[in-house]
Amino acid sequence: MRDLAVSRRALLGSFGALAGTSLLPRMAFASAAAEAKFPAVTRMLDGYVSSGKLPGMIAALGWGAGEAPLDIARGGLAKGEAPPLDMDSLFRIYSMTKPITGMAAMMLVDESKLRLDQPIADLLPAFGKMMVQVTPDGSITDLRPAKAQITVRHLLTHTAGLGYSIIQKGPIRDAYIKAGLVPGQASRMPLPGMDAPKPLKSLAEFADVLATMPLVYEPGSVWSYSVGLDLLGRVIEVASGKPFDAFLAERVFGPCGMTSTWFRVPESEAGRLSTNYAAVGGMLLPVDPGKTSIYLDRPPYPFGGAGLVSSPRDYDRFQRMLLGFGTIDGRQVMSEAAVRQGTSNLLSVGADLSKAFIKGNGFGAGGSVGLGEDAGTYGWAGAAGTVGFVNFRVGLRAGCFTQYMPSDAYPVHKEFAQAVLADVTGKKAAA
Template identity: 80%
Template sequence: MNAMTISRRGLIGSLAALAGSAALPHMAFANAAAEARFPAVTGLIDAYVGTGKLPGMIAALGQGSSAAPLDIARGTLARNSDAPLDMDSLFRIYSMTKPVTGMAAMMLVDEGKMRLDQPIADFIPAFAKMQVQTTPDGSITDLRPAKTQITVRHLLTHTAGLGYSIIQKGPIRDAFIKAGLVPGQASRLPLPGLEVFKPLSSLAEFAEGLAIMPLVYEPGTTWSYSVGLDLLGRVIEIVSGQPFDVFLQERLFAPIGMASTWFRVPEAQAARLTTNYAVAGGMLLPIDPGKTSVYLDQPPYPFGGAGLVSSPRDYDRFLAMILGFGKIDGRQVMSEAAVRLGTSNLLPQGADLSRSFIKGNGFGAGGSVGLGEDAGTYGWAGAAGTVGFVNLRVGIRAGMYTQYMPSEAYPVHREFAKAVLADITPKKAAA
């Protein structure tokens, strides 16, 4: 699902520039109460939960890769629930799945099993001769042959030219929906903007169906939010010889200690699952109650771009592993080189960002990366209000978790970034 306006000036703007003080890495997060240490983050959460805009929010913040996170939590799993939010509550993280898929791919690149600039047609021959729309989002019959092969790099960075039913308009959007090329789920309810479609049965079927659709842009030329990370899940299956979800479990989730991250929430864990709401006319409408959630069903296939449910504790461990350059709890889950490459700017040279929402930034393995003074930031956000990022230069990790759609109904992503900045920027003593 759509991460949309993760930030107007990068994931956390000029975090490294504003907070890159020599004293910053020595701040003792654990020596003070979370609310006292992070007053701006606390105020943000209170502003949303205390006024009833949202039933609950929780932030998880940590320094370095080994320190336990601090959390600031307010509210409950749902409006009609007495169960308080905590670090083990479950949230639909939607597009925060993309960095997970991206890092999984980087492991295979690091192991020499595939190359960044290798055509994906080497793994899925149906992508060898793609057609491109003459006019983006225009006719799906007025096409021309693609000049360039789609590569692994393109899938990682949304530059493959692929479409997305939540982004495209006109005939190609309709064609995606009719063909079932919608790798995500939100509710059992028939909702406006969420057309009913027959889902495909496997990643293999998804990939083959996508291969006969026209591209919206020439590969490598334009940043356009897409199903690239979902297709990458199929590439990972082929390259690794394992089902995509099994690869994630065995190579990432188990070694990191992410015991509450799934494409399907086990029935026994349903009591931890939050309710997702639609914000409409100033009201909150429950579109996916936790107790009867669509995420309690087995999905048609694992959605590598938007399919995971996770807890703040689990996703903080994923961020801690990144911040530790692949290491957590003394275990090297992935190589330092793979993390450094995945958190670097992997955009093809000259890619057009003019129509993107990452202007001024780069893009790495499934997440935005900062450039210049902002170097070191890496992360992404989700369609239901969640956001998570690290800054490798100053050694922080931060995540915010709540559940509402559409994500742009409230500026939580942007406000959280600003609040983190305000709280970690060293304050000048009064004159």
């Protein structure tokens, strides 16, 4: 995501006509005004929905920590006759869970209950003597002892050397799936690469089983997308003395006013949940209908890397808290120091990014971080087409929500960032 490197004063000046709308009841003109101020975003949403590529999309955009979000919505919760999307519609945000987990860990770092460079073996002794594949994604019996310990920093930044069933190939991927190390869910129907033959029953069991697997890379050496943020959920449990989901509810969701963010959607809220689709051969096939979704069931355990369902309004509140450097609506959720550190580049010096899809960026607490002229941007995207980021330089927060898999079936993540940049700067974004 490109940085929105223009002055905040100039940007806010261009939005002067909307200055008072956050104090008024939401009316149709507010949406029309949002579309007028974000024409590129509007065209993008129109293009996907009017063409039938996607049944619905909604963008939430806002300034600073205090102003209410503007929204642009097209389409509905599902194809055909379905309620229209709005700011309280529910979406599977998948990996957009990672920044939330990352910030939860930063709270504990700030409180000295964790240290960034603390070996996780201090809390989870089973990770004290890890083995590493001699050939990444090769044999799982040709191994050598790890030269370094996995640290909290490594888990936050995908440099722990851990694997991921959606990334790895060969025997290590098969071993992860067979062992139930698939921390996520997509459908009640079996889907290739998504089903775990032996679902694990708790974060503690997940951590114990994961510790028996060889690492793919030496800790700290390579950026490789992994289950690190899921394992971090167990670290948070041990460090805080509370179940991971309870910690998030008490320390993040409650204080932020996020009333529609869950690992399990209450039955009473099923009518707000969008349908998730598989985009295959130009067609959309429903894999998880909202009213019968797998997210209405209790998950085996809270997946800190990809488990949350949230609404555009709720995720915007999380982003407002970040732009407020830990404060929202006068309530301090986390310290300014913790936010600044968590949204900074936490990668270890010398980490190999040559195979990383964040090449050119840094990585903070569960999210990508802009560097150089792109400094100030922090955020991440999800496997079902959602994406969200903040830019501290200009005080902007932005989120786009839709539901289709795989996310690379359409370039929504890239196009949304480019459209926001075009609207904010008045210039065509770089490819």
